[in-house]
Amino acid sequence: MAETPMNIPTVDLTDLSSGDPARVERGAAALREAFGVFGLVYVKNHGIDPQALERFYDAFSAFVARPEAAKRPYGRADIWYQRGWTPPNTEVAVAGKGQPDFKECYFVAPYPADETSALEFPQIYPENVWPSDAPPYFQEGFLTLGRSLHEAGLQLLRGAAVALGLPEPTFANLCQRGPHVTRALHYLPLNASQVNTDIVWGEEHTDFNLLTLLPGGRFLDPSGRPAPRPDDKSGLYLRTRATPEDPKGHMVRGTAPAGCIVAQVGQQLEILTGGTFLATPHVITAPGVPAWSRQSAAHFMHVHTSHILFPLEKFRTPDAVRDYAPPVLAGTYDIKTLVDIGLAPQSALSQLGYRHYDRLNRMRAEGSEK
Numbered sequence: 001m002a003e004t005p006m007n008i009p010t011v012d013l014t015d016l017s018s019g020d021p022a023r024v025e026r027g028a029a030a031l032r033e034a035f036g037v038f039g040l041v042y043v044k045n046h047g048i049d050p051q052a053l054e055r056f057y058d059a060f061s062a063f064v065a066r067p068e069a070a071k072r073p074y075g076r077a078d079i080w081y082q083r084g085w086t087p088p089n090t091e092v093a094v095a096g097k098g099q100p101d102f103k104e105c106y107f108v109a110p111y112p113a114d115e116t117s118a119l120e121f122p123q124i125y126p127e128n129v130w131p132s133d134a135p136p137y138f139q140e141g142f143l144t145l146g147r148s149l150h151e152a153g154l155q156l157l158r159g160a161a162v163a164l165g166l167p168e169p170t171f172a173n174l175c176q177r178g179p180h181v182t183r184a185l186h187y188l189p190l191n192a193s194q195v196n197t198d199i200v201w202g203e204e205h206t207d208f209n210l211l212t213l214l215p216g217g218r219f220l221d222p223s224g225r226p227a228p229r230p231d232d233k234s235g236l237y238l239r240t241r242a243t244p245e246d247p248k249g250h251m252v253r254g255t256a257p258a259g260c261i262v263a264q265v266g267q268q269l270e271i272l273t274g275g276t277f278l279a280t281p282h283v284i285t286a287p288g289v290p291a292w293s294r295q296s297a298a299h300f301m302h303v304h305t306s307h308i309l310f311p312l313e314k315f316r317t318p319d320a321v322r323d324y325a326p327p328v329l330a331g332t333y334d335i336k337t338l339v340d341i342g343l344a345p346q347s348a349l350s351q352l353g354y355r356h357y358d359r360l361n362r363m364r365a366e367g368s369e370k
């Protein structure tokens with residue numbers, strides 16, 4: 001894939017939390033450009049411990065290496081795979097060609113859900129699913145990583161609000177108690193006939209949540225040992241914003257500078273800002289050599305299910321209203337997207353508040369209507 005070097009800004013979290021107006025503005029300016037032009041920012045001083053991350057990836061490797069039959073009980077279609085193991089060949093990118101991603105994953109919520117949200121959206125706020133004989137540090141490493149990424153994300157969301165001239169807690173408030181999930185991903189090795197074809201590890205898509213934090217991953221060589229990137233072809237690429245001169249945008253490598261993590265704008269943040277911030281289309285390409293795999297992690301911050309997704313008043317221009325209408329409940333948006341990407345069944349859509357049809361049909365079938 002062609003690589004175009006671009007100057008994606010880096011934001012320093014200690015600028016955003018400094019309380020010094022000049023430093024806060026420096027951070028906000030970086031976010032304004034990064035989220036507005038690329039939909040992505042590099043983050044330094046993020047608080048993620050690289051050694052703990054390596055240890056967690058080792059624990060995740062030990063789980064992934066188990067036979068499929070041992071992992072199968074943790075693949076929970078009944079909760080739309082929102083906790084536990086996502087088997088290979090399950091998730092599909094909406095804009096892709098129907099080819100499932102070459103990956104298997106594990107979802108965990110780093111914070112417990114509240115009872116009301118879980119009652120309203122049981123498949124979106126289920127209890128965590130842990131392997132009964134989890135490898136050492138699997139559970140602790142997962143929760144530690146998820147919570148550290150979440151804290152960094154909250155700082156970025158506060159900075160993003162300042163960058164747009166909104167009250168600082170605007171986005172952080174919208175995602176309070178939301179269905180945030182942390183995911184560990186294992187991209188599967190390709191064989192000799194699959195490499196250098198159209199097959200990618202993760203087909204091009206935009207994330208459907210508010211903000212995604214990516215702490216950085218690692219490649220595994222054919223023997224399963226962590227190793228440097230095998231070639232220049234593999235990794236995260238993103239598509240830049242369309243312009244009149246460049247209507248398709250172009251692909252840019254999204255690898256963070258050493259010591260930085262990546263934060264990406266999701267669809268919910270794009271909708272709330274009427275397109276001022278951009279959900280980045282991105283793709284994970286596989287190397288041109290067989291038998292390599294890759295591990296990575298992502299933390300997905302979500303707007304709480306009971307909020308409406310629609311441009312905030314400040315961004316509600318006629319164009320934005322047209323582009324993002326109709327307003328939709330975040331929880332409903334989540335369900336629709338989980339159906340679209342193959343994690344929830346189609347039947348989830350026909351149950352959105354329509355149970356009274358079923359009741360009437362049942363009554364008629366029993367001859368009880370008058």
Ligand SMILES: [Fe+2]
Pocket residue numbers: 205206207282
């Ligand atoms: Fe993604």
